[in-house]
Amino acid sequence: MLKSETSFVVRYAETDQMGIVHHSNYPIWFEAGRTDFIKTMGMTYSQMEAQGILLPLIELKCSFKSAARYEDEVVIVTSIKQFTYTRIVFYYEVYRKGSGTLLAMGETSHAWTTRELKPVNLKKHSPEIYQLLYMAYEQSQ
Amino acid sequence: MLKSETSFVVRYAETDQMGIVHHSNYPIWFEAGRTDFIKTMGMTYSQMEAQGILLPLIELKCSFKSAARYEDEVVIVTSIKQFTYTRIVFYYEVYRKGSGTLLAMGETSHAWTTRELKPVNLKKHSPEIYQLLYMAYEQSQ
Amino acid sequence: MLKSETSFVVRYAETDQMGIVHHSNYPIWFEAGRTDFIKTMGMTYSQMEAQGILLPLIELKCSFKSAARYEDEVVIVTSIKQFTYTRIVFYYEVYRKGSGTLLAMGETSHAWTTRELKPVNLKKHSPEIYQLLYMAYEQSQ
Amino acid sequence: MLKSETSFVVRYAETDQMGIVHHSNYPIWFEAGRTDFIKTMGMTYSQMEAQGILLPLIELKCSFKSAARYEDEVVIVTSIKQFTYTRIVFYYEVYRKGSGTLLAMGETSHAWTTRELKPVNLKKHSPEIYQLLYMAYEQSQ
Numbered sequence: 001m002l003k004s005e006t007s008f009v010v011r012y013a014e015t016d017q018m019g020i021v022h023h024s025n026y027p028i029w030f031e032a033g034r035t036d037f038i039k040t041m042g043m044t045y046s047q048m049e050a051q052g053i054l055l056p057l058i059e060l061k062c063s064f065k066s067a068a069r070y071e072d073e074v075v076i077v078t079s080i081k082q083f084t085y086t087r088i089v090f091y092y093e094v095y096r097k098g099s100g101t102l103l104a105m106g107e108t109s110h111a112w113t114t115r116e117l118k119p120v121n122l123k124k125h126s127p128e129i130y131q132l133l134y135m136a137y138e139q140s141q
Numbered sequence: 142m143l144k145s146e147t148s149f150v151v152r153y154a155e156t157d158q159m160g161i162v163h164h165s166n167y168p169i170w171f172e173a174g175r176t177d178f179i180k181t182m183g184m185t186y187s188q189m190e191a192q193g194i195l196l197p198l199i200e201l202k203c204s205f206k207s208a209a210r211y212e213d214e215v216v217i218v219t220s221i222k223q224f225t226y227t228r229i230v231f232y233y234e235v236y237r238k239g240s241g242t243l244l245a246m247g248e249t250s251h252a253w254t255t256r257e258l259k260p261v262n263l264k265k266h267s268p269e270i271y272q273l274l275y276m277a278y279e280q281s282q
Numbered sequence: 283m284l285k286s287e288t289s290f291v292v293r294y295a296e297t298d299q300m301g302i303v304h305h306s307n308y309p310i311w312f313e314a315g316r317t318d319f320i321k322t323m324g325m326t327y328s329q330m331e332a333q334g335i336l337l338p339l340i341e342l343k344c345s346f347k348s349a350a351r352y353e354d355e356v357v358i359v360t361s362i363k364q365f366t367y368t369r370i371v372f373y374y375e376v377y378r379k380g381s382g383t384l385l386a387m388g389e390t391s392h393a394w395t396t397r398e399l400k401p402v403n404l405k406k407h408s409p410e411i412y413q414l415l416y417m418a419y420e421q422s423q
Numbered sequence: 424m425l426k427s428e429t430s431f432v433v434r435y436a437e438t439d440q441m442g443i444v445h446h447s448n449y450p451i452w453f454e455a456g457r458t459d460f461i462k463t464m465g466m467t468y469s470q471m472e473a474q475g476i477l478l479p480l481i482e483l484k485c486s487f488k489s490a491a492r493y494e495d496e497v498v499i500v501t502s503i504k505q506f507t508y509t510r511i512v513f514y515y516e517v518y519r520k521g522s523g524t525l526l527a528m529g530e531t532s533h534a535w536t537t538r539e540l541k542p543v544n545l546k547k548h549s550p551e552i553y554q555l556l557y558m559a560y561e562q563s564q
Contacts, residue, residue, distance in 0.1 A: 008431060012458065012468070013306050013451040015299040017190075017352060020258070022295050023198045024172075027165040028436040035435065035494065045435070046494045049158075057164045060203045060247075067197070067258060070299060071458065071469045106201075117161070117208060149290060153317065153327070154310040154447050156440040158493060163436050169295040176294065176353065186294070187353045211440060212317065212328045299472075302540070305480045306454075309447040331440075338490070339446040342529075344483045349540060388483075399443070399490060 002139035004037040006076040007097065010068055020067035026104055027060055030092045033076035034108070037090065041136045043129070053126050055088070055110040056117060062106035066096075073097040083137035085121045085130075087111055143280035145178040147217040148238065151209055161208035167245055168201055171233045174217035175249070178231065182277045184270070194267050196229070196251040197258060203247035207237075214238040224278035226262045226271075228252055284421035286319040288358040289379065292350055302349035308386055309342055312374045315358035316390070319372065323418045325411070335408050337370070337392040338399060344388035348378075355379040365419035367403045367412075369393055425562035427460040429499040430520065433491055443490035449527055450483055453515045456499035457531070460513065464559045466552070476549050478511070478533040479540060485529035489519075496520040506560035508544045508553075510534055 006029075016022040038045045048055070068074055075095050082089035087109060094104040112122040123130045147170075157163040179186045189196070209215055216236050223230035228250060235245040253263040264271040288311075298304040320327045330337070350356055357377050364371035369391060376386040394404040405412040429452075439445040461468045471478070491497055498518050505512035510532060517527040535545040546553040 009455070009458065011451055012298060012454050013304050016294060017297040017299065017301045018195055018197060018258070019299045020197070023201060024165050024168040024295050026201075027168070028434055031165075031435050032432070035432065044494055046492075054159055056159060056161070056208070057205050059205065060164060060167075060201070062201045064198050064200070069469075071467055117159070150314070150317065152310055153313050153439060154445050157435060158438040158440065158442045160440045165436050169293055172294050173291070176291065185353055187351075210328075212326055300477055300479060300540070302479070305483060306447050306450040308483075309450070313447075336441055338441060338443070339487050341487070342446060342449075342483070342485045346480050346482070349479070399441070 001079065001141070002040070002136050003077050003079045004033065004040045006033045006036045006078065007073060008032070010070050010072045010074060012070050015070050020069055023062070023064060026062050026094065026106060027108070029074070029076050029094060030090070030106055030108055033078035033092050034090055037078040041132050043132060048129055051126055051129065052115055053120075053122070053129060054113045054115060054117065056113055057108055058087075058111050059109035060106070062104055064104045066101050066103050068094070068096065068103050074103065080133070080137045080140040081107055083133060085123045086119060088133065142220065142282070143181070143277050144218050144220045145174065145181045147174045147177045147219065148214060149173070151211050151213045151215060153211050156211050161210055164203070164205060167203050167235065167247060168249070170215070170217050170235060171231070171247055171249055174219035174233050175231055178219040182273050184273060189270055192267055192270065193256055194263070194270060195254045195256060195258065197254055198249055199228075199252050200250035201247070203245055205245050207242050207244050209235070209237065209244050215244065221274075221278045221281045222248055224274060226264045227260060229274065283361065283423070284322070284418050285359050285361045286315065286322045288315045288318045288360065289355060290314070292352050292354045292356060294352050297352050302351055305344070305346060308344050308376065308388060309390070311356070311358050311376060312372070312388055312390055315360035315374050316372055319360040323414050325414060330411055333408055333411065334397055335404070335411060336395045336397060336399065338395055339390055340369075340393050341391035342388070344386055346386045348383050348385050350376070350378065350385050356385065362415070362419045362422045363389055365415060367405045368401060370415065424502070424564070425463070425559050426500050426502045427456065427463045429456045429459045429501065430496060431455070433493050433495045433497060435493050438493050443492055446485070446487060449485050449517065449529060450531070452497070452499050452517060453513070453529055453531055456501035456515050457513055460501040464555050466555060471552060474549055474552065475538055476543075476545070476552060477536045477538060477540065479536055480531055481510075481534050482532035483529070485527055487527045489524050489526050491517070491519065491526050497526065503556070503560045503563045504530055506556060508546045509542060511556065
């Protein structure tokens with residue numbers, strides 16, 4: 001099953017006055033995971049954008065299980081949950097390294113669009129990108 | 142039905158290289174809406190925290206309908222969706238002013254906790270805050 | 283003397299675990315002030331960008347005098363400090379409303395560039411924008 | 424000369440509609456550099472805070488030389504520029520890995536304070552932390 005792992009250290013600016021990581025950072029962490037996942041497939045998200053394919057979010061879900069704190073080393077595990085001609089859904093789990101505690105899990109649903117944010121059928125618009133992602137999706141099952 | 146409205150202008154820093162508002166800003170906007178909603182009830186979230194009650198997120202959902210852009214004037218409409226002794230769920234709609242376009246809607250689920258993030262029964266811990274919120278919730282139905 | 287004032291309420295996400303506003307938010311607040319300053323001149327920064335003129339930062343300075351906190355109402359006072367064919371320097375003061383406490387002051391230096399971030403002589407590239415800003419600058423003295 | 428190096432990949436959320444990293448991220452990157460610098464001295468900033476010593480900013484300067492972009496691998500080189508009983512100044516350089524292009528340089532001045540943000544003489548308040556930092560400062564010269 002194809003998964004990518006992304007590790008980094010929690011930044012001070014990511015904390016809030018509760019003393020924990022503010023929840024608005026998790027979508028940003030998911031995105032870092034997504035960037036790495038696509039890279040493991042042999043292309044980069046920058047290259048996809050250069051070919052005129054964008055991936056704006058249409059839905060975001062996140063469940064928070066345990067608080068992350070400043071200087072925690074966290075790891076984002078990313079995989080594909082759903083994949084069609086018009087959409088892709090990524091799934092994420094966030095762990096604290098060392099303890100292995102599950103901090104959060106979430107998913108993001110994206111439409112395939114042009115640079116002008118018009119939805120496209122990925123298979124028709126960019127068959128090579130479709131092929132790469134389809135293979136990654138197959139391996140994710 | 143009790144709702145609050147929060148208006149502001151989209152900041153440049155909130156955009157990303159797609160030319161639209163990055164999705165991680167919506168949870169921050171929801172929070173600004175939440176702050177105002179609580180204020181309309183006659184107390185502030187700062188006062189709640191001063192009394193030792195925190196509201197960490199346990200779940201976040203957001204659906205993106207249309208892109209917000211730099212200098213757009215947006216309005217967040219906030220209400221209570223669910224309310225119990227141990228949890229509260231807020232519901233949000235984000236509109237572009239003028240056009241009235243619905244940009245996004247979402248909800249956030251929160252646990253009532255102590256400063257040490259231990260869950261509490263709000264009615265037992267802070268009956269006055271419970272009473273205020275319960276009244277707001279009743280008016281939201 | 284031409285100055286603009288921008289008011290807003292501090293967001294929870296802007297705090298850090300010291301319990302105060304994280305310093306990285308001040309450049310974002312300065313930018314909100316800049317947006318409003320340009321608007322008072324009769325054009326918008328979005329319109330400038332649409333005409334192919336960007337204003338990337340080349341220098342940022344900020345002095346922090348007193349901490350801002352969640353739910354503080356703050357006001358940004360913005361003016362032009364320097365203005366040439368190739369550069370513009372904005373100056374900012376951040377106050378807490380009510381008390382009038384000075385929280386911070388700072389300045390940002392910007393180059394006039396094309397969309398490709400190539401420096402341009404503003405007077406040659408966009409004489410109308412130059413004229414508007416020159417008048418604002420004169421009034422700032 | 425004591426310096427620390429901190430590497431990471433630019434996040435999508437860090438870009439703005441100019442297609443480059445928004446300048447407000449550099450203070451956050453500097454902070455990540457500072458975290459690592461302190462770690463190379465044999466303690467963590469979290470431990471300093473646990474001992475009741477905070478390091479709020481009193482001044483921030485940043486010069487932007489070249490734009491950073493999404494998926495760039497950047498490295499922050501951090502060192503101590505000044506060090507006294509009451510203050511510390513860190514200096515930073517940001518490079519794009521690979522090309523070695525200097526993207527930005529900056530400095531942050533900090534006061535030593537208590538948890539209540541009261542300035543303290545570090546040597547009197549926490550002689551061990553003072554000693555560790557003084558040695559690092561000496562090695563930085």
